[in-house]
Amino acid sequence: MVACNCGCDDELTKQLDKIIDPYRGNPGGLIQVLTKAQNLVGYLPKWVQIQIAEGLGVSLQEVFGVITFYAFFSLIPRGRHKISVCAGTACYVKGTKMVLKTLRELLDIKPGQTTPDSRFTLEQVRCIGACGLAPAMIIDGKDVHGRLEPEIIPGVLEQYA
Amino acid sequence: MINLTIDNQKVAVEAGTTILEAARKVGVKIPTLCYLKDLNVIGACRICMVEVQGARTFIPSCVAPVAEGMVVRTNTPAVIAARKLVLELILSDHPMECLTCLRNQNCELQDLAKEFGITEVRFDGAKTEYPIDDSSPSIIRDPRKCVLCRRCMSVCTNVQTVQALCAENRGFDTLIAPAFNEKLANMECVNCGQCSLVCPTGAIVERDDTAKVWAALADPKKHVVVQTAPATRVQLGEAVGAEPGSIFTGQMVAGLRRLGFDKVFDTDFTADLTILEEGNELLQRVTTGGTLPMITSCSPGWIKFCEHFYPDLLAHLSTCKSPQQMFGALAKTYYAKKAGIDPADIYCVSIMPCTAKKYECRRPEMNSSGYQDVDVVLTSRELGRMFIQAGLDTTNLPEEEYDEPLGISTGAGEIFGASGGVMEAALRTVYEVVTGQTLENIDFEVCRGLTGVKEATVQVGDLSVKVAITNGLGNARKVLDKIRAGEADYHFIEVMCCPGGCIGGGGSPIPTNTEIRLKRIDATYTEDERMVLRKSHENPAVTALYEEFLEKPLGHKSHELLHTHYTPRGVNK
Amino acid sequence: MKSLDELAKIKESRRAALKIREGVPSATEKAHVMMCGGAGCISSKCLEVVDAMKEALSKNGIAEQVQIILTGCMGPCDMGPVAIVYPDATFYRRLKPKDAEAIVEEHIMKGNLVQRLLYRAPGAKEPTPKVTDIDLFAKQKKIVLRNNFYIDPTSIEDYIANDGYAALGKALTQMQPAEIIEEVKKSGLRGRGGAGFSTGMKWGFTAAASGSPKYVVCNGDEGDPGAFMDRSVLEGDPHSVIEGMAICGRAIGAEQGYVYVRAEYPLAIERLDYAIQKARENGLLGKDILGTGFNFDIEIRIGAGAFVCGEETALLTSIEGKRGEPRPRPPFPANAGVWGKPTVLNNVETWANIPEIILKGAAAYAAIGTEKSKGTKVFALAGRINNTGIIEVPMGTTLREIVFEIGGGIPRKKAFKAVQTGGPSGGCIPADYLDTPVDYDSLGALGAIMGSGGMIVLDEDSCMVDIAKFFLDFVVDESCGKCSPCRIGTKRMYEILDNISKGKGKEGDIELLVELATTIKATALCGLGQTAPNPVLSTIRYFRKEYEEHIRDKKCACNVCELEE
């Protein structure tokens, strides 16, 4: 294969092709492929989108339109750990604002941003289904941390290098 | 039949009819904005809401089918108030720059604002702020003026199958644009301008090049010549306010002279020339085993489409330039020499129904005269504007004739403007050239009309010539896929980029819809019938051109000036 | 599994093994510890408690005689981690790893309950050890959550033991499709996803629709940002949803189902995926189910973060891999759903009701609830309330019973102000209406909606302008942007509210909000826009004074809004 300069990566390209294979020529698989591709690459750069568009037989426009519709997909690289602060109703009523304020102070970034050392990406999400533990946040899509208070947040962050 | 009541009138319509269509049948007009019959029926703008007895909410008449016993009220105070508020909301996210907008007085949004008597917008919140994209030589996008009706996207995706535009982001941030909000010039956009034709507002417009032409006309050193495309005759009337289907050939010529053009020539002349070159190319391919089917190449949007999406089929394209580019090349060589004018001083203007021609004239290979062959292309809409600026009473101008020699043409050249016209013109000539006999009935009805893909087999001497004609790129795709699959046994295919052919080109007067296209097509064939000469090879000026300059079709000079090559471009590059 | 007999055999043998969970001491086993493995308890670190308990069991050499089972959410998430120890059905709460030893060595080995871990009703001196005696549970009626105390969600045998797949067996062998639909109609079951449309009628339309194949879809998008009922069902009893869908497949003649689950629910996805796999392995999904010749299978589709995808037409479009933008109805999914084919789409909770209706009969189901709202409803109680978590009550239970009896009232002696139901589509109900029975029609009459079951309790410190702004902010964010009233109208409403909350409101703003709200409701394309103004309208209706204070006096009595000088 000829090396190109679009930022793609040979090894990743091959793995991405494996993800695409079961859906080749089948536009209906777009969201599933994008989900897996983002898990593989971490985000969805243009070369990934083009490879998917060509694999599934849809236009780049179609792919981009879908990516920018769904909050889960990201066009930019993200930190090693994703902090999703729940901004659902129960959490809001019980202190989402406090959690966000504390995190902003600790990390010096706003929701949607990534720390300069690429350690954390901060985002707001709508209800993680842990309303009983409000206010809550979820890290890396799986670890729920509930009943948050300003004092315990630094300790939580320490668990993620 | 379904029976319903609309504003107390009883109506019976077929099942599946929308409330909107049913209302139109009984003369009840319901305002619309996003709706475009058959093309964009998505119920997005919510301007067409009506009251239906028993319904929880108002009902969008453009998408809602009628139902038996339905009781519809289209103009209750509540309905009017709701429409007005929705409109006010749309305007609250609109720049309202009517005075400096190309669509001023020809804008569906402005019309609505007028109809509803909007005098105030009570909301002063955030507005859509995306940059203007003026990268394209053909069209300019201003997302601030976009009402997100998605008509452009529907046309680009479903009719043209280019898919240069998509809906991006969501909610208030929604944007209709190429992926990554990429500039159109870097896209697979074929510059067809169909999007500008359907846009209800000034969010997609043609690039206005009238200033360049005014400047050239003002320059005493320039010898400014103009060519007018076949379809412009049946469009210009509309551009200055006449009824669709009006034929304005003579008035247009007169108007152009009054604007100060030094010579008023006709693209129909080079259309006739195209037939001789292309007809001979076809015969050559047939007899020497060249690539078949051969496909016409006079539609620049189609050429770019083929370069992007079917680069493997480029060898099927006729090498003939489009008539406009043949004209440009001859204007700055043959005509310059004949008239004794330095080609450097000739400024060559085209009046076209087409935005893609603006792109075509800038292609680097289009300078075989040693200069840029065509300097600037104006669409019918732009010329209409110039006439109005100049204060011409175009409708009442005395009709005038084109200048010689590049203004002499036949009915065959004229019908290039309608889908099937190139094929019909070619058949008229090829038949006589091959058989040496006079064609009895020169009207090839099978070639005419709006059908997406037309097919015919014509007996020309010993040869059964199998032809196909497509209009709209989505239809071209169907035939191209057949060629790719090896299932097409045609000899010759005519492809026109725009639905209906050039009479429905992206530079046509707005509105352009099916009904209006049909009227322009009728007018085109009327013009053809009115001509004395109706076969390209009978054009005396073309004969003279060969004798004096080109020598013979497909000769050396022809190759230099009238033929071209293509560039494989691919997608996502 | 190729026949009903085999199903019955599995049931019998498993049932015997589970007698202990019905309170019958076992000769071979000392205890079953049902540890709540719901998302709430997992984040309260219940897994560490499980580890500690396993260690304590091994240390005492009784690991073989005690089963530890991770269940779905048991309800009282606020008290998590919680556990029930059978056969005595002792309920323990707020467990820490260090408590494991006590439970093992005192309770399981010696039969002495660990007093300090037991539940105490507010104000009560004595604890209530037995789960069935606890007022919080006693007032509930469990149909949807029938299995949550009893089964291991990863064990299909457990599910079968508690009558699982018996309804499917009945539907396949003893009922005609039309009878199934008739039964569901007669049960009075209305969709639990919010709109409350008759489930039986929906199935009837789809069965009658021409076009094939037909599809069955489960809506597990659960987008209301204050609701987690569906998550609990999927995590705690995934087979009940699978069984309900298969029954519908039989009723309408569909062979393929999809479950659309939001990406934010990884555990629900994992459990459901596992359950589907097990159902296939056991011949309860796939070809020739139970030897009856009926084929049915299910695929999971994972949402990618868009609230509007809970709307049915958007969800169907999203399943097809596209932008989840709603489209006008008609055509309804019953006629043109996934891939343009007739489709039944129901909510997770709706599906979980189906096996019970088919097995026990419509009449038994219809005996519960009110005249027009039958059966039970699951709610997610949260906000300023003592017992947050999941509850299931008969339709018609009053708000007062829910908030004060089951929910234990408001913490820190604060005054109750309102309860918000239906999330961004719903409204606030003030104290005056606490005796309203909770059913579709009563809530609708108050300007709120049943919604999917999110119930957020607000106390005297909650500012209603702020709450309205919170929901508007949510819909502005989640509007798909297709239709103008919602795309621009909700944005304008938000901007006006934002100004009010910052002390920049003007006279006339309330009227302008009402005008916008009324028009958006009447003109928006989908349910999102049509209901988006509800939180504003209902707070204006009941708490207009608060708006006026913000606008005229530039003050927020609750001190929530940050007013600019």
Ligand SMILES: Cc1cc2nc3c(=O)[nH]c(=O)nc-3n(C[C@H](O)[C@H](O)[C@H](O)COP(=O)(O)O)c2cc1C
């Ligand atoms: C904006 C919006 C969001 C919705 N979200 C959900 C949802 O998360 N879950 C759900 O079951 N239904 C949701 N619905 C309702 C569905 O459109 C649909 O009515 C329901 O899933 C049908 O199932 P049911 O009849 O069992 O309630 C939503 C509707 C709207 C308009």
Ligand code: SF4
């Ligand atoms: S698009 Fe229409 S309404 Fe908008 S500025 Fe132009 S003319 Fe005016």
Ligand code: SF4
């Ligand atoms: S000019 Fe034609 S190809 Fe380009 S965006 Fe418009 S419709 Fe699409």
Ligand code: SF4
């Ligand atoms: S650019 Fe024009 S046609 Fe396209 S969505 Fe916007 S307003 Fe509609």
Ligand code: SF4
């Ligand atoms: S109401 Fe809102 S969410 Fe629904 S279609 Fe319109 S813009 Fe989209």
Ligand code: FES
């Ligand atoms: S014209 Fe009907 S919704 Fe736009």
Ligand code: FES
């Ligand atoms: S998660 Fe354990 S009780 Fe809800």
